[in-house]
Amino acid sequence: MKLLIKNGRVIDPASGKDEILDILIDKGKIIDLKPLIKDDNAHTLDVPGRVVAPGFIDMHVHLREPGQEYKETIRTGTQAAARGGFTSIACMPNTSPVNDSRGVTEFILNEASKKAPVNVFPIAAVTRGLQGEEITDMVDLIDAGAIAFSDDGQPVSNSQIMRRAMEYAKISRSLIIDHCEDKELSADGVMHEGHYSNILGLNGIPSPSEEVMIARDILLAEYLEARIHIAHISTKRSVSLVKAAKKRKIRITAEVTPHHILLTDKNLQTYDTNFKMKPPLRGEKDKKAILAAVLDGTIDAFATDHAPHTPDEKEVEFDYAPFGIIGLETAVPLLLDKLVNPGLISLQRFVEMMSLNPATILGLKNKGRIDIGTDADLTVLNLSASYTIDSSNFFSKSRNTPFNGWAVKGIPEITIVSGKIVHKVKI
Amino acid sequence: MDVKIKARIMDAKKIKRVFQRITTEIIERNRNLNQLVIVGIRTRGVHIARRIQKLIKNLEDEDVPLGILDATLYRDDFSDLNKQHIIKKTEIGFDISDKDILLVDDVIFTGRTIRAAMDSLFDLGRPRSIQLLVFIDRGHRELPIQADYTGKFLPTSRRENVKVRLKELDNIDEVLITEPIEIQ
Amino acid sequence: MPFFHKHLLGIQDLSKKDILTILETAESMEGISTRDVKKVPVLRGKTIINLFLEPSTRTSSSFELAAKRLSADIINFNRQASSVLKGESLRDTVENLEAMYADAIIIRHTAAGAPHYVSTFCRSHIINAGDGAHEHPTQALLDAYTIKQKKKKFEGLKVVIVGDILHSRVARSNILCLHKLGTHIILSGPPALVPESLEKFKVEVNYDMDRAVEDADVIMMLRIQKERQQKNSYPSIREYRFLYSLTEKKLKKAKKKVIIMHPGPVNKGVELTSDLASSDRSVILKQVENGVSVRMAVLYLLLGGKEREATD
Numbered sequence: 015m016k017l018l019i020k021n022g023r024v025i026d027p028a029s030g031k032d033e034i035l036d037i038l039i040d041k042g043k044i045i046d047l048k049p050l051i052k053d054d055n056a057h058t059l060d061v062p063g064r065v066v067a068p069g070f071i072d073m074h075v076h077l078r079e080p081g082q083e084y085k086e087t088i089r090t091g092t093q094a095a096a097r098g099g100f101t102s103i104a105c106m107p108n109t110s111p112v113n114d115s116r117g118v119t120e121f122i123l124n125e126a127s128k129k130a131p132v133n134v135f136p137i138a139a140v141t142r143g144l145q146g147e148e149i150t151d152m153v154d155l156i157d158a159g160a161i162a163f164s165d166d167g168q169p170v171s172n173s174q175i176m177r178r179a180m181e182y183a184k185i186s187r188s189l190i191i192d193h194c195e196d197k198e199l200s201a202d203g204v205m206h207e208g209h210y211s212n213i214l215g216l217n218g219i220p221s222p223s224e225e226v227m228i229a230r231d232i233l234l235a236e237y238l239e240a241r242i243h244i245a246h247i248s249t250k251r252s253v254s255l256v257k258a259a260k261k262r263k264i265r266i267t268a269e270v271t272p273h274h275i276l277l278t279d280k281n282l283q284t285y286d287t288n289f290k291m292k293p294p295l296r297g298e299k300d301k302k303a304i305l306a307a308v309l310d311g312t313i314d315a316f317a318t319d320h321a322p323h324t325p326d327e328k329e330v331e332f333d334y335a336p337f338g339i340i341g342l343e344t345a346v347p348l349l350l351d352k353l354v355n356p357g358l359i360s361l362q363r364f365v366e367m368m369s370l371n372p373a374t375i376l377g378l379k380n381k382g383r384i385d386i387g388t389d390a391d392l393t394v395l396n397l398s399a400s401y402t403i404d405s406s407n408f409f410s411k412s413r414n415t416p417f418n419g420w421a422v423k424g425i426p427e428i429t430i431v432s433g434k435i436v437h438k439v440k441i
Numbered sequence: 442m443d444v445k446i447k448a449r450i451m452d453a454k455k456i457k458r459v460f461q462r463i464t465t466e467i468i469e470r471n472r473n474l475n476q477l478v479i480v481g482i483r484t485r486g487v488h489i490a491r492r493i494q495k496l497i498k499n500l501e502d503e504d505v506p507l508g509i510l511d512a513t514l515y516r517d518d519f520s521d522l523n524k525q526h527i528i529k530k531t532e533i534g535f536d537i538s539d540k541d542i543l544l545v546d547d548v549i550f551t552g553r554t555i556r557a558a559m560d561s562l563f564d565l566g567r568p569r570s571i572q573l574l575v576f577i578d579r580g581h582r583e584l585p586i587q588a589d590y591t592g593k594f595l596p597t598s599r600r601e602n603v604k605v606r607l608k609e610l611d612n613i614d615e616v617l618i619t620e621p622i623e624i625q
Numbered sequence: 626m627p628f629f630h631k632h633l634l635g636i637q638d639l640s641k642k643d644i645l646t647i648l649e650t651a652e653s654m655e656g657i658s659t660r661d662v663k664k665v666p667v668l669r670g671k672t673i674i675n676l677f678l679e680p681s682t683r684t685s686s687s688f689e690l691a692a693k694r695l696s697a698d699i700i701n702f703n704r705q706a707s708s709v710l711k712g713e714s715l716r717d718t719v720e721n722l723e724a725m726y727a728d729a730i731i732i733r734h735t736a737a738g739a740p741h742y743v744s745t746f747c748r749s750h751i752i753n754a755g756d757g758a759h760e761h762p763t764q765a766l767l768d769a770y771t772i773k774q775k776k777k778k779f780e781g782l783k784v785v786i787v788g789d790i791l792h793s794r795v796a797r798s799n800i801l802c803l804h805k806l807g808t809h810i811i812l813s814g815p816p817a818l819v820p821e822s823l824e825k826f827k828v829e830v831n832y833d834m835d836r837a838v839e840d841a842d843v844i845m846m847l848r849i850q851k852e853r854q855q856k857n858s859y860p861s862i863r864e865y866r867f868l869y870s871l872t873e874k875k876l877k878k879a880k881k882k883v884i885i886m887h888p889g890p891v892n893k894g895v896e897l898t899s900d901l902a903s904s905d906r907s908v909i910l911k912q913v914e915n916g917v918s919v920r921m922a923v924l925y926l927l928l929g930g931k932e933r934e935a936t937d
Binding site (some may be wrong): 207208209212213214215216217284285326329330331332333334 | 637714715716734735736737738739741742745756757758759760791794797820822823825826
Binding site for chain 3 (some may be wrong): 511513514515516527528529530531560561564565566
């Protein structure tokens with residue numbers, strides 16, 4: 015059945031649209047877009063006062079399946095995504111077994127087709143077993159359905175391997191998503207190195223641990239004329255490196271997580287392990303530089319780095335807790351509340367970073383835009399509804415969020431994937 | 442909590458007379474004044490003990506040693522204290538074994554402070570005897586403890602409080618009965 | 626001055642007044658340890674658990690003696706005795722101990738913040754006996770007590786702390802404590818162990834030890850904790866000793882009445898020479914002695930009498 019979305023404020027960064035339009039959807043595609051559409055055969059969804067945006071895409075998610083289904087599954091992770099306003103997610107390969115072969119990629123896609131309310135795009139490993147030693151069969155993996163490559167969590171420390179991977183990704187027209195970390199510099203660090211690590215007596219992860227790898231990979235990408243995407247950028251100097259690289263026309267893009275925009279190392283003072291992640295929460299100056307980089311276009315996309323861990327794993331001494339927090343169900347409300355509603359960034363820019371840019375970076379044709387012929391993936395936002403984040407009712411299997419109890423204004427109200435309503439909040 | 446003064450029971454003159462009378466009683470009872478040591482219980486008991494010590498010196502020309510006792514660590518009634526007690530040093534610079542101890546406090550009420558003080562003394566040595574001097578006995582005993590020397594019996598209600606004020610600390614010698622003011 | 630804290634997690638939470646109250650109370654406790662009957666009944670009936678998940682003999686026995694002198698019942702649990710080695714989580718361990726009606730848990734742990742974490746779910750009083758590289762509040766208090774004993778004041782004193790500041794909970798607690806008490810603090814040691822970012826604690830960093838100890842009233846030498854060293858923090862013990870060992874020659878630059886402190890155990894010949902460790906300027910054994918009084922004061926102030934009062 016056709017779906018007619020009426021009276022919404024359509025925001026489409028690709029065309030610059032910001033107007034009240036009706037959208038008619040049939041067979042998963044947008045077939046008409048104009049004011050006052052009438053179609054008696056269509057199911058009507060009236061959304062006055064709401065924002066209708068191209069479906070949001072989270073290009074950095076850990077779904078944990080296969081292998082760690084006690085933390086998250088393809089079903090629960092994608093349900094969380096739908097609830098959080100995401101219509102597509104890209105999932106990282108550090109599962110068990112690692113997604114470094116056709117079999118695993120096909121398994122994920124097959125499970126997703128049966129159980130996932132949103133689109134799932136697997137990211138395959140750069141090296142076999144994330145060991146950093148031999149690159150994977152990239153062309154075969156792309157053929158199986160992988161859309162990018164990353165050794166997320168396990169940076170490619172050997173420069174020669176990284177060079178080969180970039181070269182190979184280039185001929186297979188795919189992308190390397192780069193978790194930039196010098197593990198020798200991070201050593202046994204558990205938080206940002208600075209005054210607060212001194213106060214807390216916790217081992218620090220110095221900013222250069224990220225920056226030296228970004229610098230290396232910028233130089234490699236420039237030399238090879240390859241593309242590179244910097245995952246979860248976190249420091250002021252990293253931002254300047256990316257900015258300078260873009261100026262030199264190097265093909266580089268970057269993403270940032272909501273927590274690196276909203277929190278700093280100061281938040282760790284209670285030793286709450288829900289503030290422990292990699293890269294760590296940095297200092298106030300870093301946070302400011304990141305916000306500026308969001309505004310000036312240095313940073314292209316928001317991504318959650320949704321990393322589920324069970325309460326048992328997180329409810330331990332700070333040193334012993336695993337890195338990572340979940341974000342699918344909190345990212346959109348937090349960014350609306352803290353950035354969009356106060357006017358720090360425009361709604362257009364926000365939507366661009368949530369949909370158009372990730373679609374472009376990942377090469378997802380027909381996504382990230384609202385136009386006749388594009389996929390009917392839509393996120394409907396209610397900018398004035400308020401609620402309090404309560405991790406106990408998350409769809410995700412895990413609860414590891416530092417934002418529990420935060421009161422926010424602005425929520426993803428309806429999520430539509432291929433013309434089907436996959437999530438709707440009762441207000 | 443605010444308090445109001447209900448009655449002024451004694452002034453400096455009366456207080457002086459009472460101390461003189463008690464001192465006479467002590468001297469009469471303790472033939473062997475060189476066996477006697479005085480131990481004052483912090484805080485006001487110490488000052489009363491000093492006055493008694495001086496009076497004995499004046500009357501008998503005998504230097505009776507004086508020690509200071511803080512019995513807080515031996516108390517059993519923390520729950521009755523409306524704030525935490527900061528403990529002070531116990532300063533007893535002599536051996537109390539085989540001595541006759543004159544234990545001095547300002548007011549006796551439930552008897553628990555004296556019980557704590559006696560326990561405390563036994564951990565310091567084995568005195569030959571302990572005698573108790575209290576300036577005011579306001580009744581309401583919860584333990585079978587009675588003073589050997591009492592300045593004045595002052596029947597009070599439990600709501601009331603007895604305030605002994607001494608020149609050394611309060612710039613005036615007087616005894617007051619006070620009562621908390623109910624705040625509506 | 627009343628002392629209103631449920632836990633002693635770190636010096637960071639204490640005011641100057643709190644610290645002075647503890648020191649004053651410790652002074653009153655001192656007499657108990659020197660008389661024949663080394664015991665008062667104030668904590669009779671209280672149960673205290675000494676949970677030492679990292680090896681320690683002196684701190685654990687000092688707490689044990691302190692508890693016993695106040696008549697509390699104390700039980701010792703160490704890593705071997707607990708079920709931690711069987712994979713039990715800290716939360717389970719503590720909840721099981723609490724189920725036996727503990728009034729206070731003294732905790733030593735290799736992970737920074739472990740006592741804070743425990744205090745979030747535990748109803749007993751928590752006393753931090755050293756957590757990772759974070760804090761060791763009773764050590765700082767006994768050090769302050771020792772300084773007060775010897776110098777009679779804090780204001781204007783020049784205190785030099787030498788060694789692995791970064792990984793030292795003793796140093797961190799001492800910096801916080803002595804800063805609150807108004808002393809001037811100078812840190813010295815190899816850059817990897819004394820990062821300049823420490824200056825945010827309002828202390829001076831001087832990598833040249835000879836200059837650092839000039840006119841010092843107190844020199845506090847820290848133990849080189851071999852177990853906590855990353856590779857290349859300093860080239861070798863020999864090199865370290867050459868730069869940062871306290872010698873008679875370096876000591877000459879300090880004030881004549883300087884006192885030498887060390888939290889122990891001393892690596893003799895590394896942090897300082899044996900001669901200096903046993904010289905009349907060393908107060909190392911006095912620190913150990915004072916440890917018991919200070920810990921008695923802490924136990925009394927946390928457990929003595931407030932619990933029942935709160936239920937009134």
